[in-house]
Amino acid sequence: MKVCRIPALLFWCVAPWAVAAQAGEIPSQERTVKIAQFVEPPCLSIRTPHEAIIHLQRAPLEDAATATPDQASRLSRTRAQTLLASMKDAQPDARGCMSVALTDLPQDSRYLLGDMIEEGRAAISISASAGLAASVVVKDLNPRCAAGPMGARTYRLDNERPLLMLITCVT
Numbered sequence: 001m002k003v004c005r006i007p008a009l010l011f012w013c014v015a016p017w018a019v020a021a022q023a024g025e026i027p028s029q030e031r032t033v034k035i036a037q038f039v040e041p042p043c044l045s046i047r048t049p050h051e052a053i054i055h056l057q058r059a060p061l062e063d064a065a066t067a068t069p070d071q072a073s074r075l076s077r078t079r080a081q082t083l084l085a086s087m088k089d090a091q092p093d094a095r096g097c098m099s100v101a102l103t104d105l106p107q108d109s110r111y112l113l114g115d116m117i118e119e120g121r122a123a124i125s126i127s128a129s130a131g132l133a134a135s136v137v138v139k140d141l142n143p144r145c146a147a148g149p150m151g152a153r154t155y156r157l158d159n160e161r162p163l164l165m166l167i168t169c170v171t
Helices: 007-022 058-066 074-086 107-118
Strands: 028-034 043-047 052-057 098-101 122-126 135-141 150-157 161-170
Touching (some): 043 058, 052 058, 052 107, 052 161, 058 074, 058 107, 074 107, 107 122, 107 135, 107 150, 107 161
Antiparallel strands (some): 043 052, 052 122, 150 161
């Protein structure tokens, strides 16, 4: 596997590895998680490059950002603070949520998005549709780096439309 040091090139290094995982050469685990079925202001909308929108209620993020260390991990608190700070210049979308592109978010805050999706605290819509998706397919590729130098978690709608990819381990 190639080693990429430039984040923009990460996809080109990961794509062949993900194909190998799909062929069964790298272990993977897949599960479907139910996600939120409502969104109302005050909320945040994160537009993905693949025409999907991740919607988050603002209150849980504000709670996490102001939590004391015994209420939430320091890392989650910092990620929530960073995510909220990145929304300060956002404009409201059609749902009334403050909207920003996923590519404008700091990389580290994307792990909080993944957590909220898996906990069912995120709603997801497709740009061309007013409805909300019922579930997301979460796939762990090479869990705990058991079969190679990198592990990842992918989030997809209907096992096709990509939402998010997070690196979960590097050896």
